[in-house]
Amino acid sequence: MDTQTLIYLVVGGTFALYIAIALWTRAGSTSEYYVASKGVHPIMNGMATGADWMSAASFISMAGIIAFAGYDGSVYLMGWTGGYVLLAMCLAPYLRKFGKFTVPDFVGARYYSQTARVVAVICVIFISFTYVAGQMRGVGIVFSRYLEVGINTGVIIGMAIVFFYSVLGGMKGITYTQVAQYCVMIFAYMLPAIYISMLITGNPIPQLGFGSEVTGTGQSVIERLNGLGAELGFTAYTDGSKSTVDVFFITFALMVGTAGLPHVIVRFFTTPTVRDARKSAGYALLFIAILYTTAPAVAAFARINLLTAVPSTAYAELPAWFKTWENAGLIAWMDKNDDGIVQYGPGAPFAGNPTFTGETGEVGQRLLSNEPTPAATELYVDRDIMVLANPEIAGLPGWVIAFIAAGGLAAALSTAAGLLLVISTSISHDLLKSNIKPNISEKGELLAARIAAGIAVVVAGLFGIYPPGFVAQVVAFAFGLAAASFFPAIVMGIFSKRMNKEGAIAGMAVGLTFTFSYIVYFKFINPTAGAADWWFGISPEGIGTLGMIFNFVVSVIVCKFTAPPPVEIQHLIEDIRIPRGAGAAIDH
Template sequence: MSTQLLIYIFVLSSFALYIGIAIWARAGSTKDFYVASGGVHPIPNGMATAADWMSAASFISMAGLISFLGYDGSVYLMGWTGGYVLLALCLAPYLRKFGKFTVPDFIGDRYYSQTARTVAVVCAIFVSFTYVAGQMRGVGVVFSRFLEVDVNMGVIIGMGIVFVYAVLGGMKGITYTQVAQYCVMIFAYIVPAIFISLLITGNPIPQIGFGGTTTEGIAVLDKLDGLNQDLGFAAYTDGTKSMIDIFFITAALMVGTAGLPHVIVRFFTVPNVTDARKSAGWALFFIALLYTTAPAVGGFARINMIETINGADGAGTLYAERPEWVRNWETTGLISHNDTNGDGRMFYSGDDRNEMTIDRDIMVLANPEIADLPGWVIALVAAGGLAAALSTAAGLLLVISTSISHDLLKRNLMPNITDKQELIAARIAAAVAIGIAGYLGINPPGFVAQVVAFAFGLAASSFFPAIILGIFHKRMNKEGAVAGMIVGIVFTASYIIFFKFINPAANTPDNWFFGISPEGIGTLGMLLNFAVALVVFKFTKPAPEEVQEVVESIRYPKGVGEASAH
């Protein structure tokens, strides 16, 4: 059976599974649509949370960044992992006890203000659309190679799939779909990693193989350093970023994770606070399976990529004999060869000898082909890449839908609409959001992981301080929270937009504030948010006594804390 036929079978079977689950678990009420009626068991909810959180950035792009950036790529690994721990331990139980199933709902009620709620809705939509752009781009990348369609057409197909199970199933359908997607995703990530670890190191455990030696007796990291330096790159284990930028990017990813609305809402799909804690623990276990494997996948991919392009002698292979994986990916436009010296050979390097243009987002997807693994492994990776992107896209689109139908309409502009009318509004909002997300996927502002990093920075600078102060500073008032959120997100968004869109030529360390890149500026935005909120609080009245009493009660997160729309 041909590899292409296997790809069609694996991908189409996974799509049929997702759509079937959505039909089986379709939402019949707003509580089904928003929080799956709060009846999901902690283990499947942990798997769904992992799938929701481990997006295309984790599955497709993170190992690609580690492959190309080496040490510098570790900021994504540290930031996203640390952020989930921060969310699980410091925020999720308290938010669950408060009982509001969206971040704008929490902020609106905690800060007793419709203005605060509206600002939070705007922030949630802005963050979610930025994040979903990376997911839809990931869908397009997978489709363009494995289903042999244009990247833009791949995005459109992905929009259709998400439309069916997000609009029909709501959170109930998405939850059980994400359980299936996690199983596909993790199997697709670990199986090729085991194969490649065996080929390169003789060890079937990638995490151990990466820290060991190759079959030639050379330490894997030493080999990576040697290959990089011989070709004009920085040593793989050396960083090129400044310490302050490393710190700020890692911190932005951490606190951004803790402020992501589509992850927070998952803790309301379980029956009580105890189950929310258990769910967080299971999710961390399921996430760790992929995240501890990612450095090995990135490192092994780089060794194989360099050796198959340049040849074992490093001189460049004959163009007529270029590897099959290069020919396959050339059709997508995501890898190309410009024979600058006319010798008919390919050459990949980090200096002016370089003749290759390689999109970082292809590395995990191309890894099985580079290593010449069986066709069924390639097909499995294709299904896994789509599962990663689609799972997070669905969660984000639901946040956008909920923010509009519940937080903006039901809780603000149209409080008298019925449950049925609110459900219709939620589905219409989801459909419109999918259309906008598709446009952003077709016109992405950067690499998948890079785009997602911007979303985390925006979440860090807007939501995180408001949530932290809302839980641990019982006197914090609406004036401080609103002022902080506005200043934080406006500053962060302006910085990113200026360097990425208005004047990208100026996007160099010499022009950054204190040497902080756009990927890390969310940390500075967060600090500004905290500072403005606390200063404004000093000159305004503290929160009312009844609000302070509620805050005092959620500091002891025991009991049911049932999710409420009121």
């Protein structure tokens, strides 16, 4: 059976499984739609959390950015991993004990203010739509290559699938669908990693293969990478170009942004007890660690395979996988010196960003013109394809390639569904039910949530068709927004009895506005600006840390000059922090 047929069978089979689960677990009440009736087993919730957390950025893009950026790419690995530990150990049990449906629900109740709730809803929408743009972009990439359709068509297909099971099943349907998606995802990620580790180093464990010698060279994996890169003019794989300040700020923004991500936080509201929330956090950390400890090895192996297979090779002699990805618009080549040889090195191969149109149609999704730059390099490789293309570059069997396609889609769809659910519940529960129409029936609220999810799917699809960057970069912006808005409000809401509504509202507004404005200015209004133009040398990916600091400072100052919270709110905070984790959660 040929590879393309296998891809259709495996991808089609997983889609059928997801839809069947959605039909089986469809939500019939707002409790089922919002928090799966708080009845999810810790192991199941841990797997669902892992799928929700390991998005297209983790599965598709993280290893790709590490493969190209080397040391600089490690900020994503450190920030996302450390952030989940912070969330799971320090915040999740307290939030679960509070017993609310959503993060704006927590903010509104803790800060005894509908205004605070509305500000939190605005933050949710900003964060979630920024994040979901990366997921829909990932869906488009996978579809464009493996189902042989355009990226935009792939995004539309993904929209239809997410719409079906997120709108129908709500949190209940999404949870059990994500359990299946985690299994597909982790199998798809580990299988080629083990295969390629064996081929390159002879060691079947990728984490150990990463520190082993490349077969037949007498060099370690890192030495081999540095040597291949030096031959082509690249800096050493282990050298970084980012300043220490920027590395710290990006890593910290990703870390605290994780602890403020509403679609991850809401997963801890679905367990029966606080003890189960803690257990599910531990299981999720274990399930996530499987992929995250493998990603550096996958990145290194992918880079070795690419640098070995393509540079200084005649274009006519390149293998079929190169032409396939080129036709998908994710690899582009221009023969600048008319020698028919693919030259690859530092610098941009084309001028501008985002579309280069060649003789065969659209190639290079983020290239603006076919005018060559002065750089000698002739090859453009989209960073987001490295994990997906690696099995083909390594010559693995067709059934392995089919599973990597299914895994990439599972990663993007699982997180997209979680984000869309958060958006819809924030609109239906926190805006409509809690503010605009408090007397709405449960049936009406459920209908409003589904309509909001449908509209959110369409908007998310537009972001996927017109992405502001590559997947991991777009997701980094979402983490920055979360760090600057939600994290301080949640931390002070749990650990400070003195923090009041005026301080929290002012802090969230300042943090979100500053961070969003900074990102928009340096990414869209003045995209050519460099480190010399950034505040204190902090890139847009790391500015969320500064936004968080502004949030804390403004919150504390405003709090000092305004009235303290009511006595019942202070007692509520004490109740949340009393360690009664063995029993059922207390709803307030």
